[in-house]
Amino acid sequence: MNKITNHMPTAELQALDAAHHMHPFTANGALGKKGARIMTQGKGVWLTDSEGNKIIDGMAGLWCVNIGYGRPELGEVAKRQMDELSYYNTFFQTSHVPAIALAAKIAELAPEGMNHVFFAGSGSEANDTNIRLVRRYWDIKGQPEKRVIIARTNGYHGSTIGGGSLGGMSGIHAHGGKLAGIVHIGEPNWWEQGGDMTPEDFGLMRAQELEKMILNLGVENVAAFIGEPIQGAGGVIVPPSTYWPEIQRIVDKYGILLIADEVITGFGRTGNWFGSQTFGIKPHIMTIAKGLSSGYQPIGGSIVCDEVAAVIGTDEFNHGYTYSGHPVAAAVALENLRIMQEEKIVEHVRDVAHPYLATKWAGLTEHPMVGEAKLVGLMGSIALTPNKATRAKFAAETGTVGYRCRERCFANNLIMRHVGDRMIIAPPLVIKPEEIDVLIERAWKSLDECYAGLKADGLFK
Numbered sequence: 001m002n003k004i005t006n007h008m009p010t011a012e013l014q015a016l017d018a019a020h021h022m023h024p025f026t027a028n029g030a031l032g033k034k035g036a037r038i039m040t041q042g043k044g045v046w047l048t049d050s051e052g053n054k055i056i057d058g059m060a061g062l063w064c065v066n067i068g069y070g071r072p073e074l075g076e077v078a079k080r081q082m083d084e085l086s087y088y089n090t091f092f093q094t095s096h097v098p099a100i101a102l103a104a105k106i107a108e109l110a111p112e113g114m115n116h117v118f119f120a121g122s123g124s125e126a127n128d129t130n131i132r133l134v135r136r137y138w139d140i141k142g143q144p145e146k147r148v149i150i151a152r153t154n155g156y157h158g159s160t161i162g163g164g165s166l167g168g169m170s171g172i173h174a175h176g177g178k179l180a181g182i183v184h185i186g187e188p189n190w191w192e193q194g195g196d197m198t199p200e201d202f203g204l205m206r207a208q209e210l211e212k213m214i215l216n217l218g219v220e221n222v223a224a225f226i227g228e229p230i231q232g233a234g235g236v237i238v239p240p241s242t243y244w245p246e247i248q249r250i251v252d253k254y255g256i257l258l259i260a261d262e263v264i265t266g267f268g269r270t271g272n273w274f275g276s277q278t279f280g281i282k283p284h285i286m287t288i289a290k291g292l293s294s295g296y297q298p299i300g301g302s303i304v305c306d307e308v309a310a311v312i313g314t315d316e317f318n319h320g321y322t323y324s325g326h327p328v329a330a331a332v333a334l335e336n337l338r339i340m341q342e343e344k345i346v347e348h349v350r351d352v353a354h355p356y357l358a359t360k361w362a363g364l365t366e367h368p369m370v371g372e373a374k375l376v377g378l379m380g381s382i383a384l385t386p387n388k389a390t391r392a393k394f395a396a397e398t399g400t401v402g403y404r405c406r407e408r409c410f411a412n413n414l415i416m417r418h419v420g421d422r423m424i425i426a427p428p429l430v431i432k433p434e435e436i437d438v439l440i441e442r443a444w445k446s447l448d449e450c451y452a453g454l455k456a457d458g459l460f461k
């Protein structure tokens with residue numbers, strides 16, 4: 001069996017990586033000169049790199065390793081499934097046991113009335129599915145002109161051409177453009193954009209942009225609205241309490257479909273099985289991935305409500321992927337959900353990890369450059385600012401300070417990501433109080449070092 005072990009020195013691994021491996025969302029030439037950090041092992045909330053450093057993973061991989069690293073049960077299930085049925089598709093009037101069982105389990109866990117699953121290989125693919133799904137729904141209902149999907153600036157729905165178009169990130173649109181028929185309204189980011197408004201008034205204003213856009217476009221042309229319960233890649237933007245109730249009122253009033261992108265917030269991240277439950281959202285479609293398998297296998301999907309599924313089911317739906325409901329990925333996801341249920345991991349987030357982290361996380365606002373600390377379940381952000389009272393931006397280009405802080409975190413063996421000048425975390429859901437202590441201790445150290453560097457360079461202003 002071919003296996004690259006860590007017997008190869010780090011420098012040689014970095015050279016091979018630079019020579020052959022193109023990284024996502026990266027200036028690969030610059031990374032090649034710097035050298036990637038090579039991860040070699042993972043256990044629980046901890047990673048080990050090729051130099052033997054023990055790193056606490058405050059981002060659960062890429063928001064996904066919910067049950068933690070190194071659970072042998074998932075590998076055992078994958079091997080069993082590979083031995084039994086390594087692959088078959090679900091096209092051409094066929095199915096297989098893992099896809100059937102996983103769809104049934106997801107329907108059991110999902111909110112009432114969400115009983116159907118269309119599988120994909122990732123959240124990006126699932127959001128591409130959703131574009132075709134909502135347009136086909138209205139087409140079958142005799143309203144083919146209802147094609148426009150409304151999304152939000154700074155939202156993230158993947159980086160395929162469809163998912164990237166739904167997302168409201170200009171950097172993605174700049175690299176290849178975006179699909180027609182997708183428009184964006186403002187995000188509910190009070191900290192950066194709320195001015196003198198209260199969070200509650202700002203949340204209402206942002207939600208009401210949806211109604212204005214529907215009326216501007218004509219309700220006869222609007223198919224759906226898509227949003228993440230909490231914006232993840234946009235910086236863990238927790239909407240004001242008024243936001244989602246008003247969005248719900250508007251979609252109900254105009255009879256358009258509501259897509260909740262639960263790729264990050266699904267499967268326990270917010271202290272409920274789904275973020276829609278945390279925020280009282282009643283979607284027609286929910287996008288899932290990441291925590292579905294805890295990242296152990298690539299799998300995603302769309303959970304579809306009974307009414308939409310019934311309409312779609314009346315005719316052909318010309319859509320699908322080779323790996324839709326891949327038997328190995330489905331079997332691994334099913335085992336992941338079994339572990340989550342039997343070990344009461346969602347309850348652990350709600351009753352143990354969140355309450356313990358919440359106090360410590362809020363305490364970070366005592367740091368001279370932390371203006372806001374937000375935490376829902378195990379999904380948190382802190383806003384960096386030179387002036388807490390005015391919520392001011394730094395004199396340096398947005399993201400400069402965040403990047404410097406992130407580099408200090410990485411040097412201190414803590415993975416905490418930056419989005420602009422916000423620092424964000426989403427650790428594995430199994431994190432224990434004593435591991436939270438380590439995370440917070442390393443976060444303080446990194447903030448202190450970043451602050452000292454900014455003061456020395458004259459950037460704290």
